[in-house]
Amino acid sequence: MMEIEVQTELLQEAKESIEAARNYKDELEQRLQGLNQARKQINGSSVETRDVLRRHFDVLKASLIKLLDERLVLLLQDVDKVEQESVKPLDDCQKLIEHGVHTAEELLREGEVAVLCGTAEEKLGNFTKKALQIQLDSLPEVPSLVEVPCLSAQLDECFLGFVKDRIFRHGAVAARPPVLIEELTERPGGILVRWCKDDDDFVAQEYRLQFCKNTICHFEDVYIGPDTEFVVLHLDPNIGYTFRVCARREGRMEWSPWSIPQTAHTTLTAHEWITGCEGFSLSSRRDMALRNDFPTCGVLYSKEPTYTSGQTLTFRMEAAGQPDKRDSIGVCVEPQNGCDSLQRDKAVCISSNGAVFVNGKEMTNQLPCVSAGSSVTFDMEVVSLGSVFNDAASFKLRVIISSGNREVVFDWLLDHPCDALYFGCSFAYPGWKVLVY
Structure with missing residues (x-):
C-alpha cells in the first residue's frame, strides 16, 4: 500500500515537473521571440538609417556642387561686366586719338606740298588757316594706370574652414528617437x-x-x-x-x-447624443450637439447609459452662446423628461458660470466659467457599495470634475448601485456647441 502511495506521489511530482518544464520552455521561447523582434528592430533601423544618410549626403553634395557652379557663373559674369564697362571709355579715347592721328597725317602731307610750292601764296595761306582750325596744341586726356580698374578676385580664405566645421557638425546618429x-x-x-x-x-x-x-x-x-x-x-x-x-x-x-x-485598439463604442430633441442639432456621428434657435429646450441626454466608473468623460466646447445660470453639463442616473436642467436630484453637473451642483444643491467650490475651447472632464470611481441593511446610502461614487487648471472632488451618494450613467447637457440660449468623448 505504501509503495502504491509513493509511486502515485512520484508520478504526480513527475507530471508537475513536466508541466513546469513545458511552461518554462514556453516562456523561454517567448523571450527568444522578443529578442528576435528586438534584433530585427535594430538591424532594420540600421539599414534604413544608412539609406537615409546616403540619400541625404548625395543630395547635399549635388546641391553644393550646383550652388558653387552657379556662384562661379555669377562671379564670371561680374568680371565680364566690369571689363566691358571699363574698356568702353578706353575704346572711345582710342577712336578719338586715331582720328587725330589721321587728321595730322593729312595736314602733314598738305603742308609738305605747300612748302614745296613756296611761290603759291594761296596754298600756304590755306594750309596755315587749316592748321589753326585743327588746334594742334590740344591733346586728349589718356587715363593713367592707377585711374583704370585692375580686376581681382576677392575670396574669403576662411570660407573652407567654416564650411568644413559645419560639415563635420552636420547630422548625428541617435540610438533612440528623441x-x-x-x-x-x-x-x-x-x-x-x-x-x-x-x-x-x-x-x-x-x-x-x-x-x-x-x-x-x-x-x-x-x-x-x-x-x-x-x-x-x-x-x-x-x-x-x-x-x-x-x-x-x-x-x-x-x-x-x-x-x-x-x-x-478600442473596444468601447463612441458616446452618442440621443436624436429627436428639437432644441439641438446633431453631427453625423451624433457626438456633437449644437443648441439651435428653437425657443424652448429641455435636457439633451445620451442615447444610452454608456459612461461607467473608471473612465474619463470629456465635454469640449466647440462654440459658446450666451451663458445662463440654468445651463448644465454632467451625468445622471436616468433621464427625466420635463426638466430644463441637470441641476436636480440623481445628477451632478457644472453650469456655464462654473458652479457645481450635486443632486440639485450648489457646492461652495466653483470651477472656471465655461467658454469656447473649454474642456470639462468627469472621472468617477466606486468607493463604497454600502450595505443591504443601510437604506440611506448603499452606493458611493468618488467624483472628480475638472475644468481649466482646477478640479473639485466629492463623494456622490446614491440609493442603489448603478453600473452605467447617462450624460446630458442643457443651455438656455442658442450658439452652444459641445463635443462628447
Missing part, C-alpha cells in the same frame, strides 16, 4: 495617446502625431501642437491603429525622426 509614445488608453470611439521626450537635451517646440488604420498603412497627421497628449476620435472599435510621433526643436524647421510605432 520622443516616444508612453501610453495608449482606449476611450469611447477613440484612443488617448500620451508621449514624452526620451532626450533631456532635446528642447521641443511642438509635436506632430500621426496615425493609420492597420488595414490601410497610410499615416496622416492628426495633431500638431505643444501638448504631450491627444485623444484621437472617430475610430472604429476592435480595429487596430498604429501611432507615431515626432518633434521639432525650438527655432528649427525640420522634424525629428519618428518614434517607434505603437499599435492599439
Whole structure:
C-alpha cells in the first residue's frame, strides 16, 4: 500500500515537473521571440538609417556642387561686366586719338606740298588757316594706370574652414528617437495617446502625431501642437491603429525622426447624443450637439447609459452662446423628461458660470466659467457599495470634475448601485456647441 502511495506521489511530482518544464520552455521561447523582434528592430533601423544618410549626403553634395557652379557663373559674369564697362571709355579715347592721328597725317602731307610750292601764296595761306582750325596744341586726356580698374578676385580664405566645421557638425546618429509614445488608453470611439521626450537635451517646440488604420498603412497627421497628449476620435472599435510621433526643436524647421510605432485598439463604442430633441442639432456621428434657435429646450441626454466608473468623460466646447445660470453639463442616473436642467436630484453637473451642483444643491467650490475651447472632464470611481441593511446610502461614487487648471472632488451618494450613467447637457440660449468623448 505504501509503495502504491509513493509511486502515485512520484508520478504526480513527475507530471508537475513536466508541466513546469513545458511552461518554462514556453516562456523561454517567448523571450527568444522578443529578442528576435528586438534584433530585427535594430538591424532594420540600421539599414534604413544608412539609406537615409546616403540619400541625404548625395543630395547635399549635388546641391553644393550646383550652388558653387552657379556662384562661379555669377562671379564670371561680374568680371565680364566690369571689363566691358571699363574698356568702353578706353575704346572711345582710342577712336578719338586715331582720328587725330589721321587728321595730322593729312595736314602733314598738305603742308609738305605747300612748302614745296613756296611761290603759291594761296596754298600756304590755306594750309596755315587749316592748321589753326585743327588746334594742334590740344591733346586728349589718356587715363593713367592707377585711374583704370585692375580686376581681382576677392575670396574669403576662411570660407573652407567654416564650411568644413559645419560639415563635420552636420547630422548625428541617435540610438533612440528623441520622443516616444508612453501610453495608449482606449476611450469611447477613440484612443488617448500620451508621449514624452526620451532626450533631456532635446528642447521641443511642438509635436506632430500621426496615425493609420492597420488595414490601410497610410499615416496622416492628426495633431500638431505643444501638448504631450491627444485623444484621437472617430475610430472604429476592435480595429487596430498604429501611432507615431515626432518633434521639432525650438527655432528649427525640420522634424525629428519618428518614434517607434505603437499599435492599439478600442473596444468601447463612441458616446452618442440621443436624436429627436428639437432644441439641438446633431453631427453625423451624433457626438456633437449644437443648441439651435428653437425657443424652448429641455435636457439633451445620451442615447444610452454608456459612461461607467473608471473612465474619463470629456465635454469640449466647440462654440459658446450666451451663458445662463440654468445651463448644465454632467451625468445622471436616468433621464427625466420635463426638466430644463441637470441641476436636480440623481445628477451632478457644472453650469456655464462654473458652479457645481450635486443632486440639485450648489457646492461652495466653483470651477472656471465655461467658454469656447473649454474642456470639462468627469472621472468617477466606486468607493463604497454600502450595505443591504443601510437604506440611506448603499452606493458611493468618488467624483472628480475638472475644468481649466482646477478640479473639485466629492463623494456622490446614491440609493442603489448603478453600473452605467447617462450624460446630458442643457443651455438656455442658442450658439452652444459641445463635443462628447
